[in-house]
Structure formats: structure tokens, C-alpha cells
Amino acid sequence: MKYVLGVDLGTSAVKVLLVNQQGDVVQETSKSYPLIQEKSGYSEQNPEEWVEKTTEALAEIVSNFNGSVEDIEGISFSGQMHGLVLLDENNEVLRNAILWNDTRTTKQCQDIYELVGQEKLLEITKNPALEGFTLPKILWVKENEPEVFAKASVFLLPKDYLRYRITGKLHSEYSDAAGTLLLNVAEKSWSEEVCNLVGVPAKLCPPLVESFDCVGTLTSDYAGATGLSESTKVFAGGADNACGAVGSGILSEGKTLASIGTSGVILSYETQNDLDFEGKVHYFNHSQENAYYTMGVTLAAGYSLSWFKDVFASGESFESFVDGIDTVPVGSNGLMFTPYLVGERTPHADSVIRASFIGADASHTRKDFVRAVIEGITFSLNESIEIFRENGKKIDTIISIGGGAKNKTWLQIQADLFNAEIIKLKSEQGPGMGAAILAGFGAGWYSTLQECADKFTEPAEKFVPIAENVEKYQKLFGIYKQIYKQTKELNQQLVEFRL
The missing domain is CATH 3.30.420.40 (ATPase, nucleotide binding domain)
Incomplete structure (x- = not known):
């Protein structure tokens, strides 16, 4: 029997599922981490917590796994949307991540409308400027922590940072990028027009891939820390809501x-x-x-x-x-x-x-x-x-x-x-199962994502009005x-x- 891992990086905890080819959840575990809320409206986390707790969870899964780790063919991710992780030229974290439920950026949302125009923003990004999205957070750092912004080389979303630490490769994917206000949603590309209008260098935006694309394998260090095989394929994954939909x-x-x-x-x-x-x-x-x-x-x-x-x-x-x-x-x-x-x-x-x-x-x-x-x-x-x-x-x-x-x-x-x-x-299981389905499809278990999802999901009860x-x-x-x-x-x- 072959297996995949679905990692759901949530706001309060990371949840990991080990799923077999029949769609059965063989093992699951969860590890929590704290929010940092220094002021009303502020919500941050230390990205290192995500890495540490995910590593602990994967190591626990492997320690309780009776088969060969070579049979765990892939791993994919679901992640909390909109969060901002800024990295320097050495890919080191510059500050705590600012999360989706942080509401300090009302001024920056208004700035976006003034710089881009509400109609043009909706035309390109399909979404209004809201405090939870990523671009207002980038502009807040630019305005309030200019020394941090000056050192920024790339921004990542939470699960993309976690995946970088597992593979050493920098990517984002379309479902999460769509929640930044920097993606041209229809054209599936970063919008240089929006970047130029708001004064954010386009080079801060990471390369884009599909959710089911294989972006690498585990680094030797990470394989050693978890007990997983270095040959385990790593798939890009998706935003938590996209993965919840898939799952x-x-x-x-x-x-x-x-x-x-x-x-x-x-x-x-x-x-x-x-x-x-x-x-x-x-x-x-x-x-x-x-x-x-x-x-x-x-x-x-x-x-x-x-x-x-x-x-x-x-x-x-x-x-x-x-x-x-x-x-x-x-x-x-x-x-x-x-x-x-x-x-x-x-x-x-x-x-x-x-x-x-x-x-x-x-x-x-x-x-x-x-x-x-x-x-x-x-x-x-x-x-x-x-x-x-x-x-x-x-x-x-x-x-x-x-x-x-x-x-x-x-x-x-x-x-x-x-x-x-x-x-x-x-x-x-929602988003975690969605991540596992993306890994199963990416690993070639089924010919379509729909076929994989049909195998992995099953109705249990109905409630009628x-x-x-x-x-x-x-x-x-x-x-x-x-x-x-x-x-x-x-x-x-x-x-x-x-x-």
C-alpha cells in the first residue's frame, strides 16, 4: 500500500494526515502554536513555530508507521491564507508573520484604492482591498518598518514558507497567490501594473506553480529530522479554502x-x-x-x-x-x-x-x-x-x-x-484531506483530481430543512x-x- 501526507497549517495548530490509496486516514496528529497579539487588531506568529511543530508532527507519524517510509510517496500542504512572511537575501525571516486576521492596515487599504483605483483593482485582482489581505501588510511594513522592508528579498505565504523549509525551494501557487491582491486572477500571473502603482518591487513575488505540481523532494536535513525518505515528493498544495473545497x-x-x-x-x-x-x-x-x-x-x-x-x-x-x-x-x-x-x-x-x-x-x-x-x-x-x-x-x-x-x-x-x-x-478532514488529494493526484494515483476526490470523499448524513x-x-x-x-x-x- 502507498501513502501520502496532507499537512494543514492552520491559525492555531498544524494538523497532519497520513492517507492511503483508498482515501483512508491511517494516522492523524495535531500540534498547536500560539498567536502573538501585542495590540488590539494585531495578530502575528513566529514562522519557526510552524516548522518546529510540523517537524514534530511528521516525526510522530513516522514513528508510529509500520511500513517502509519509501511507501510514503508524497506530501502536500493546505495553509492559512493572506499571511505575510518576509525573507532577506539569505532567505532568513525578517520579522514575525502578520496573519490573515490582523486588522491594522485600514490606512493601507485606502492607500491602495487611491494608488490603483477601486475599479482597476477589482478588474485585475477580482477582490477589494481588505485588511486581511497580503498587499496591505506589505505596505504597512514599508511605511512603519522601512528598515525591514529595505532588507526584503521575497515574500511568502505561510504554507509556502513551511514548504521552503522542507525543500529549500521558493514558490507560491495560484490559489494562495490569489489572496494577496498582487495576482492577476484571470491571467494567472503577478500583476506588474499593481506592483508599480503601489511601489512594491515585482521581484518580491515568488515563482508561481500549480497546486498539484511537484516542486522538489525533502532536503537531507529535513528527512533526517522527521524520519521520512529523501525521495518523498513535495507538491505545492493550496490555500486552506481551496484545499477545503478539494477535500x-x-x-x-x-x-x-x-x-x-x-x-x-x-x-x-x-x-x-x-x-x-x-x-x-x-x-x-x-x-x-x-x-x-x-x-x-x-x-x-x-x-x-x-x-x-x-x-x-x-x-x-x-x-x-x-x-x-x-x-x-x-x-x-x-x-x-x-x-x-x-x-x-x-x-x-x-x-x-x-x-x-x-x-x-x-x-x-x-x-x-x-x-x-x-x-x-x-x-x-x-x-x-x-x-x-x-x-x-x-x-x-x-x-x-x-x-x-x-x-x-x-x-x-x-x-x-x-x-x-x-x-x-x-x-x-477538509483542508488536510484536500492537501492529501493533491499529493495523491500529483503522485499519479488517479488520472484526474475529480477522480481522486471522488475516491477520498463520501457522504455520511443529510439534513433537510x-x-x-x-x-x-x-x-x-x-x-x-x-x-x-x-x-x-x-x-x-x-x-x-x-x-
Whole structure:
């Protein structure tokens, strides 16, 4: 039996899957690392942590592997998007990585619009200038840390830096590059025009490859550190959302994905490179060749639930924490939550807005609050679905993965609130499985990426909308959409009091 490794470099941990040719997860392990948050809105990590923890995880997999390491034919990666890693001429890291959920770059986003023009930016990059993207981070460093910027020789995205440390080769690939605001998405090339307009040398952009391309093998040092064979092929991999789509079989027209991790995503497959959503949702290159996907994002989806648990039920298991939410009626007994803990992205590109509980009274218990948080996350995701539907997309079946697929009550809430059939997969590995599929396809196990994904993914359960609940959620959704407008100014007034 042959095997591949799928490495998912997330925001809070790296997860590694060992997968065989039948698509079975033979082993899995996860290693966590911390966020560095020095100020409100700042979010960084030390890239060395990614390397150390991935090395530990791979070594653990190998130590528990009974076969020959030569049978582990390939390794590929999924990675958190948009993060900025700057390297000097010796490929040494110049500063901590600035992550996707860092919101310090509001000024730089405005600068991009002034230098490039909003219409031209959307024409070239298909996306608006938002704080989470990579280019605003580069401009922030240029403006605030000029001595660091002067030393920069190349920038990399998080998983691309990890792959560089494994292979010694510098590359990016299209699905992750599409989230930088420096890629011409339709032409699949770095935009020299955007680089010139914003004053970023085009030489900072690394060479581009396809997600399934083999970019090398392990260095002897890295093979020695992990126990893997030096002959293990290394494939480029993809952005976490692209890999989540691959790992969920979103590889043809009409397929839609709901992925609830730290952030939440509604993702829909596209074949065209010229659709116009006016920047309301993201428009990225897929990990499948010559394909694209559109995507709406809730910045603090699963993070809202984990935050609430950590603050009010620290040490309690997730299962115990959510126990009883099935007994709480639709609408959480008149309690509503907006998941704006770190700002919001879709449909409100707003780094200042913050979360709210609305309607709390003395009769509410903890389970009401837990269900309200879950409903609030789902309401936010439904705003993306609403945009897709308003633009003519038919969405009647959605594959749900991540934390939102681990609880049956939450899956039913998704079915009722989205008014669509929800499919839970047999394997909920998402981005890590997508990385493994890219490695399996790259290794030549199957003739197409679709064939590999079909083999590796399998539906387990379906959840059908309940008409009575659909009607109630449609009314509640109308109330939910009013909260942003009515709390926007209040949050702006509170900014000066934040740490």
C-alpha cells in the first residue's frame, strides 16, 4: 500500500494526515502554536513555530508507521491564507508573520484604492482591498518598518514558507497567490501594473506553480529530522479554502461548501474568470487547474464559539458545552449574537465593528447563549449565501465541514437557516484531506483530481430543512441584518477605549 501526507497549517495548530490509496486516514496528529497579539487588531506568529511543530508532527507519524517510509510517496500542504512572511537575501525571516486576521492596515487599504483605483483593482485582482489581505501588510511594513522592508528579498505565504523549509525551494501557487491582491486572477500571473502603482518591487513575488505540481523532494536535513525518505515528493498544495473545497469534492459547477473553522466560509465552484460580483464576495483561483471559486467569509465563526467557551466554560469539553442546545427553540428565546469579535469581512468589510448580544434578559441560561452564538455564526454565513442567490446562483445542496459539522443540532440549524439540504461527509478532514488529494493526484494515483476526490470523499448524513423553522429563521435573519447598521457608529465611538 502507498501513502501520502496532507499537512494543514492552520491559525492555531498544524494538523497532519497520513492517507492511503483508498482515501483512508491511517494516522492523524495535531500540534498547536500560539498567536502573538501585542495590540488590539494585531495578530502575528513566529514562522519557526510552524516548522518546529510540523517537524514534530511528521516525526510522530513516522514513528508510529509500520511500513517502509519509501511507501510514503508524497506530501502536500493546505495553509492559512493572506499571511505575510518576509525573507532577506539569505532567505532568513525578517520579522514575525502578520496573519490573515490582523486588522491594522485600514490606512493601507485606502492607500491602495487611491494608488490603483477601486475599479482597476477589482478588474485585475477580482477582490477589494481588505485588511486581511497580503498587499496591505506589505505596505504597512514599508511605511512603519522601512528598515525591514529595505532588507526584503521575497515574500511568502505561510504554507509556502513551511514548504521552503522542507525543500529549500521558493514558490507560491495560484490559489494562495490569489489572496494577496498582487495576482492577476484571470491571467494567472503577478500583476506588474499593481506592483508599480503601489511601489512594491515585482521581484518580491515568488515563482508561481500549480497546486498539484511537484516542486522538489525533502532536503537531507529535513528527512533526517522527521524520519521520512529523501525521495518523498513535495507538491505545492493550496490555500486552506481551496484545499477545503478539494477535500469536500467541490470540483464542478453547482457545488457549494460551508466550512466552519476559526473563520467561516461559504464557497461556490466557478468555471469562469470573468464573473462580476462587484467585490461583494471573494473571487480566487482554485487548486484545480483553470478553475475558480467565489467565497464569502465570516472572520470569527468557530472562533466566536471557542472564545465564549474559553471565557465562560474553561476546561469543559465541547460536547458538554453544547449539550442541551437542541432543547432551545429557534431564535434562542429572543437572544441574538453577531460574531464580529475581530471585525467582519462579508458582506461588511469593517475592521472596527465588534460583537454584540441583543435581547439578553434574566430568564436566559447558558444554553440559550451557546445556541445564540451558533445561530449568529450561521446568520453571518447566510449573508454570503444571500449574495450568491441574488446573483443568480442556485444553492439547494451544501456540503458542511469543520466545527459546524460536528454537532447534529448545528447541522439542522444550517439546513433550516440556509434553506438547503446539508450533507455531512464521512470524513470531515477538509483542508488536510484536500492537501492529501493533491499529493495523491500529483503522485499519479488517479488520472484526474475529480477522480481522486471522488475516491477520498463520501457522504455520511443529510439534513433537510424543516419548513416551520425555515419561516422563523427568515424573519430572524431580517432582524439580524439590522444589528450591524445600528451598532456601527457605537463601535466607532468605543475604539478609543480599546486596549
